[in-house]
Amino acid sequence: AQTVTQSQPEMSVxxxxxxxxSCTYDTSENNYYLFWYKQPPSRQMxxxxxxxxxxxxxxxxxxxSVNFQKAAKSFSLKISDSQLGDTAMYFCAFMxxxxxxxxxxxxxxxxxxxxx
Amino acid sequence: xxxxxxxxxxxxxxxxxEVTLRCKPISGHNSLFWYRQTMMRGLELxxxxxxxxxxxxxxxxxxxxxxxxxxxxxxxxxxxxxxPRDSAVYFCASSLQTSSQYFGPGTRLTVL
Numbered sequence: 001a002q003t004v005t006q007s008q009p010e011m012s013v014x015x016x017x018x019x020x021x022s023c024t025y026d027t028s029e030n031n032y033y034l035f036w037y038k039q040p041p042s043r044q045m046x047x048x049x050x051x052x053x054x055x056x057x058x059x060x061x062x063x064x065s066v067n068f069q070k071a072a073k074s075f076s077l078k079i080s081d082s083q084l085g086d087t088a089m090y091f092c093a094f095m096x097x098x099x100x101x102x103x104x105x106x107x108x109x110x111x112x113x114x115x116x
Numbered sequence: 117x118x119x120x121x122x123x124x125x126x127x128x129x130x131x132x133x134e135v136t137l138r139c140k141p142i143s144g145h146n147s148l149f150w151y152r153q154t155m156m157r158g159l160e161l162x163x164x165x166x167x168x169x170x171x172x173x174x175x176x177x178x179x180x181x182x183x184x185x186x187x188x189x190x191x192x193x194x195x196x197x198x199x200p201r202d203s204a205v206y207f208c209a210s211s212l213q214t215s216s217q218y219f220g221p222g223t224r225l226t227v228l
């Protein structure tokens with residue numbers, strides 16, 4: 001069974017600085033997807049970034065980038081130039097590529113606070 | 117383009133009552149997922165549909181929970197009878213094939 005572990009329950013960062021959130025996962029699959037979702041106080045789940053396991057290049061979306069280490073089963077999220085609006089819970093998630101569809105398996109989340 | 121729509125946004129009910137949560141997926145998406153979020157268990161999948169057919173309902177807690185998807189644009193999650201331990205935020209998400217899942221705003225359910 002696949003598992004996703006986020007070892008940092010809470011983190012804080014000063015506005016405009018850079019922060020990295022950690023995520024590790026366990027799977028015997030070779031093809032899969034990894035995601036980071038953001039959940040602000042409004043509780044809306046917002047997709048931040050996605051990585052296909054077969055791609056060696058790390059995904060980037062504006063200020064958000066990932067460091068995907070397939071052999072180490074590590075998938076960290078880097079937020080550059082942190083903004084107050086980045087304050088939220090961040091969830092790492094895994095989805096198998098097997099079959100026509102798959103459900104997301106989530107980590108427990110990291111609560112990020114951006115301080116002015 | 118409208119995202120996933122859920123209703124109601126908040127529901128407060130008494131133990132033993134029937135609760136029905138509704139979801140409209142993003143137009144054109146062929147998969148729909150129901151998740152539940154609690155402090156104790158985090159986010160967990162309850163059931164998902166592919167082309168309106170239930171594929172995996174192993175996450176449904178017990179027979180009190182049921183879900184339907186009568187057509188491509190509508191799904192319901194029903195709890196009958198409801199219990200206080202069902203209190204949680206229930207999310208609906210949709211996706212196209214194996215692409216990313218997009219979540220609705222969630223329904224916060226409180227069972228007294």
